[in-house]
Amino acid sequence: MLELGGTFVLLGKHELNDPVQAGKLPIYFNPGYIEDYVFRPERNDLLDILAERGIAGKSVVDVGTGAGFIAIACARLGASPVYAVENDDYPFQHAEANFALNQVDVKLIRRFEDAGQVFDLVINNMNVLSSYLALLPSMAKAMKHDGSMFLEVDEQALHRQAITEQGIPHGMHLLEATMLTSGVKVVKKIKVSSREFWEVKHA
Amino acid sequence: MPNNAIQLWSPDTCDCMIHLAYDDTLPPDQRVFSYVTRDEAEAIIQARRNAGEQNINRNPQPPARSCPAHLAHGFTAVLLDKVRGENQRKNMALALAQNVVNTLSFANYSWSFDSSRVLQVRFMNISVTLQKKNQIQSACDIQFGPGLIQIN
Numbered sequence: 198m199l200e201l202g203g204t205f206v207l208l209g210k211h212e213l214n215d216p217v218q219a220g221k222l223p224i225y226f227n228p229g230y231i232e233d234y235v236f237r238p239e240r241n242d243l244l245d246i247l248a249e250r251g252i253a254g255k256s257v258v259d260v261g262t263g264a265g266f267i268a269i270a271c272a273r274l275g276a277s278p279v280y281a282v283e284n285d286d287y288p289f290q291h292a293e294a295n296f297a298l299n300q301v302d303v304k305l306i307r308r309f310e311d312a313g314q315v316f317d318l319v320i321n322n323m324n325v326l327s328s329y330l331a332l333l334p335s336m337a338k339a340m341k342h343d344g345s346m347f348l349e350v351d352e353q354a355l356h357r358q359a360i361t362e363q364g365i366p367h368g369m370h371l372l373e374a375t376m377l378t379s380g381v382k383v384v385k386k387i388k389v390s391s392r393e394f395w396e397v398k399h400a
Numbered sequence: 401m402p403n404n405a406i407q408l409w410s411p412d413t414c415d416c417m418i419h420l421a422y423d424d425t426l427p428p429d430q431r432v433f434s435y436v437t438r439d440e441a442e443a444i445i446q447a448r449r450n451a452g453e454q455n456i457n458r459n460p461q462p463p464a465r466s467c468p469a470h471l472a473h474g475f476t477a478v479l480l481d482k483v484r485g486e487n488q489r490k491n492m493a494l495a496l497a498q499n500v501v502n503t504l505s506f507a508n509y510s511w512s513f514d515s516s517r518v519l520q521v522r523f524m525n526i527s528v529t530l531q532k533k534n535q536i537q538s539a540c541d542i543q544f545g546p547g548l549i550q551i552n
Contacts, residue, residue: 207542208542211541234492234496234499235539236535236543238502
């Protein structure tokens with residue numbers, strides 16, 4: 198069992214019957230997923246931000262859910278409905294299995310458009326510039342008029358990606374320009390350890 | 401495009417040598433590597449020689465090799481699964497350890513596989529508390545399932 202920030206604990210499938218400390222919310226995980234690490238400090242920070250914010254009753258979509266950590270956490274915090282978007286087959290299968298293991302009601306879809314609704318909260322913690330640039334217009338459209346979007350941003354990593362993948366020196370300028378054309382703006386930057394989480398709203 | 405290129409892969413986790421086929425028209429981060437036998441690898445390269453490519457290896461593909469620990473798997477896709485799985489486990493265990501102890505580097509990381517192919521991990525020239533070691537062990541058990549990695 199691993200503590201993930203202040204609210205959640207992570208347990209393996211082999212710990213399914215282990216007692217969970219009072220006041221903690223469990224996230225169970227099927228073994229064998231190799232696309233991401235089960236323990237990442239920056240994801241723990243995001244879980245704390247979501248728990249502190251209080252998202253019970255809010256509609257949430259987790260974009261690029263991977264193995265489904267954030268979507269499971271949102272469901273545990275009482276968000277409803279919770280959607281998880283994952284396009285790649287390998288993580289899709291793991292997310293599906295993890296949602297079943299956790300017995301949470303998360304709707305797993307391939308594309309935003311499959312949800313057919315707008316959300317109070319849109320989350321993307323991929324920290325991948327090309328993904329942010331490509332998905333920001335859709336994420337903006339998927340956000341309610343008074344809704345929020347959370348992006349995980351490691352500026353140094355995004356700068357590196359801008360240079361190596363896009364061939365441009367200023368990834369953050371490009372991200373900000375894409376926000377402008379998508380009709381959204383950053384309203385808050387929450388700095389935690391090496392990462393920032395940007396809260397974005399309609400402009 | 402079908403797979404048109406071959407890489408002879410030799411991991412740092414054992415002495416196996418395995419032919420992998422891939423599509424070299426794809427960007428490196430999008431390539432999918434598949435197991436092929438030495439004969440299949442040779443056929444892929446021969447097709448390019450036959451097509452008149454000049455900058456293609458003229459030498460026959462070297463034989464694949466299975467180390468003593470993986471002999472039982474024969475020269476099949478299972479061999480690749482096992483060898484790649486161990487290699488990923490070794491790499492991911494380090495990353496998980498670094499996520500728990502952020503001052504830990506590759507130079508502090510000592511690993512070996514025991515006779516049961518359990519990854520034995522030790523940390524050198526750095527003080528890692530028992531609590532942190534337990535955290536790393538938990539992370540490894542959750543990530544891969546228990547009994548595959550031992551943090552010492």
